[in-house]
Amino acid sequence: MEASVRCPANYVPLSPISFLERAALVYGDRTSVVHGSVAYTWRETRGRCFRLASALARLGVSRGDVVAVLAPNIPAMYELQFGVPMAGAILCTLNTRHDSAMVSVLLKHCEPKVMFVDHQLLEVVQGAFKLLSAEKVKLPLLVMISESTGCSSAASGNMEYESLLTTASPQFEIKWPADECDPISLNYTSGTTSRPKGVIYSHRGAYLNAVATILLNDMTAMPVYLWTVPMFHCNGWCLTWGMAAQGGTNICVRNISAKAIFDNIAQHRVTHLGGAPTVLNMIVNASIADQKPLPGRINVMTGAAPPPPNVLFKMEELGFHVTHSYGLTETYGPGTVCTWKPEWNSLPAEERARLKSRQGLQHLGLEEVDVKDPVTMKSVPADAKTIGEVMFRGNTIMCGYYKDMSATKEAMAGGWFRSGDLGVRHADGYIQLKDRSKDIIISGGENISTIEVESVLFSHPAVLEAAVVGRPDEHWGETPCAFVKLKEGSGANAEDIIKFCRARLPHYMAPRTVVFEDLPKTSTGKVQKFVLREKVKAMEKSLFKISGSKL
Numbered sequence: 001m002e003a004s005v006r007c008p009a010n011y012v013p014l015s016p017i018s019f020l021e022r023a024a025l026v027y028g029d030r031t032s033v034v035h036g037s038v039a040y041t042w043r044e045t046r047g048r049c050f051r052l053a054s055a056l057a058r059l060g061v062s063r064g065d066v067v068a069v070l071a072p073n074i075p076a077m078y079e080l081q082f083g084v085p086m087a088g089a090i091l092c093t094l095n096t097r098h099d100s101a102m103v104s105v106l107l108k109h110c111e112p113k114v115m116f117v118d119h120q121l122l123e124v125v126q127g128a129f130k131l132l133s134a135e136k137v138k139l140p141l142l143v144m145i146s147e148s149t150g151c152s153s154a155a156s157g158n159m160e161y162e163s164l165l166t167t168a169s170p171q172f173e174i175k176w177p178a179d180e181c182d183p184i185s186l187n188y189t190s191g192t193t194s195r196p197k198g199v200i201y202s203h204r205g206a207y208l209n210a211v212a213t214i215l216l217n218d219m220t221a222m223p224v225y226l227w228t229v230p231m232f233h234c235n236g237w238c239l240t241w242g243m244a245a246q247g248g249t250n251i252c253v254r255n256i257s258a259k260a261i262f263d264n265i266a267q268h269r270v271t272h273l274g275g276a277p278t279v280l281n282m283i284v285n286a287s288i289a290d291q292k293p294l295p296g297r298i299n300v301m302t303g304a305a306p307p308p309p310n311v312l313f314k315m316e317e318l319g320f321h322v323t324h325s326y327g328l329t330e331t332y333g334p335g336t337v338c339t340w341k342p343e344w345n346s347l348p349a350e351e352r353a354r355l356k357s358r359q360g361l362q363h364l365g366l367e368e369v370d371v372k373d374p375v376t377m378k379s380v381p382a383d384a385k386t387i388g389e390v391m392f393r394g395n396t397i398m399c400g401y402y403k404d405m406s407a408t409k410e411a412m413a414g415g416w417f418r419s420g421d422l423g424v425r426h427a428d429g430y431i432q433l434k435d436r437s438k439d440i441i442i443s444g445g446e447n448i449s450t451i452e453v454e455s456v457l458f459s460h461p462a463v464l465e466a467a468v469v470g471r472p473d474e475h476w477g478e479t480p481c482a483f484v485k486l487k488e489g490s491g492a493n494a495e496d497i498i499k500f501c502r503a504r505l506p507h508y509m510a511p512r513t514v515v516f517e518d519l520p521k522t523s524t525g526k527v528q529k530f531v532l533r534e535k536v537k538a539m540e541k542s543l544f545k546i547s548g549s550k551l
């Protein structure tokens with residue numbers, strides 16, 4: 001329209017760096033980060049991030065460079081989420097469970113200029129550097145993060161985080177993104193189904209997803225957030241930035257256990273936390289000695305894997321308010337939310353848990369989530385039965401896979417981001433995941449949702465954890481094979497478990513084989529089903545098979 005202008009007065013590229021600037025003004029004296037006996041205010045956190053950015057500039061980091069970090073949820077890890085983008089650089093947070101070989105592969109791919117490493121993970125990085133040196137790959141500058149503040153690590157010959165901050169200038173001019181679509185971070189996928197892919201996030205997407213995640217979490221101002229989600233995973237589902245937006249307090253914990261969760265909730269009067277269903281499972285199976293009464297309302301956001309209804313039910317029994325969200329690294333973490341409707345409160349508890357285990361609809365940052373036939377691109381009918389691929393479209397979809405244009409184009413073909421997840425749509429519009437396309441079992445021409453079978457297994461009183469994969473079968477193609485970890489002291493056998501499932505599922509969906517053992521998981525709480533499938537093949541002859549059982 002005439003006289004409508006775009007100028008600095010009415011247009012500023014979106015960036016979550018602005019959350020920190022505002023937090024230091026609005027919440028300056030309030031506690032920003034707590035880790036053991038260490039605590040900072042928002043003014044101090046901003047000051048430390050300035051020093052970090054100016055130290056990075058002194059080390060030669062400039063716009064567009066990658067800075068990597070391998071560290072658990074500690075204050076330095078939080079500060080890097082702001083300090084690195086303030087220097088104009090791109091933060092690459094690596095998974096703390098990776099070994100030297102995987103770290104070396106990822107470092108070779110992302111070519112960081114500087115690498116920060118927690119002192120407990122130094123050996124992993126040293127191993128990775130050795131491998132890179134053997135390949136004559138240029139190594140990044142290494143900065144070690146020590147446990148105690150201000151200590152020097154001259155002995156190891158590396159720079160040290162606190163010393164770097166102490167000697168850095170507190171003055172720094174933030175290198176704001178020239179364009180809001182400039183990259184802010186590089187996140188590798190969990191590697192559940194294949195080799196991790198490098199997902200590029202923009203300042204704009206990070207800003208929008210942080211705001212959407214705050215809203216879906218019911219986060220009002222000044223929440224107290226317990227960090228049970230790794231900050232390396234999708235920048236802590238974008239809440240590293242979101243906590244600054246709301247002037248919250250970040251409670252950092254190096255190692256997560258049920259005891260640590262209950263202790264920190266009580267000590268800091270935690271209002272929010274998040275976690276994959278494995279974390280929820282840890283909470284509901286906590287020993288009586290580890291449990292403590294909840295000091296008030298606690299909102300828990302779960303996602304990253306399908307939450308079994310039985311686990312949701314037990315969380316509710318303990319008094320937690322769980323919000324279920326679903327997404328991928330490619331959607332900046334949370335992408336949908338199972339928005340809770342007040343009229344559901346009066347339903348029986350099992351029904352409430354069943355409704356909540358659905359993945360819901362897009363959050364505010366996305367335009368649309370749909371379940372489509374991947375070939376015709378037609379939406380499936382909302383009949384809760386027809387399976388299609390879950391696809392997304394909107395402003396919080398990744399910019400692309402780093403250095404992989406063909407994978408980027410393939411993932412976004414047809415104007416939608418293709419998740420590789422299979423789902424259905426219910427009559428009320430909510431979507432529900434049935435499986436990953438790589439995990440679904442096809443038995444005698446019927447699709448078997450491993451998520452559905454696992455939900456039943458989780459409701460068995462003796463089962464602590466369960467995962468189902470297809471076992472090759474000459475006649476049926478595949479039959480379900482359950483890997484089960486039992487609760488301590490419980491004595492269920494394979495026959496009990498198969499009978500239990502047969503009483504609750506169509507016969508063909510019930511496992512025909514049960515293997516008792518620990519489940520291999522990624523550090524983001526997903527079961528590595530490809531490992532289980534390999535085991536099924538390798539153990540083919542020695543597996544327990546219920547004698548005479550027929551589909």
Ligand SMILES: Nc1ncnc2c1ncn2[C@@H]1O[C@H](COP(=O)(O)OP(=O)(O)OP(=O)(O)O)[C@@H](O)[C@H]1O
Pocket residue numbers: 189190191192193194195196197302303304305306307324325326327328329330359419420421433435436524526
């Ligand atoms: N709420 C949820 N319910 C069911 N599954 C979920 C939920 N949230 C996430 N997931 C699963 O996690 C996947 C996304 O995981 P992530 O991006 O961390 O990497 P990955 O897919 O596990 O790794 P890779 O792509 O390297 O195999 C989704 O595609 C989906 O299968």
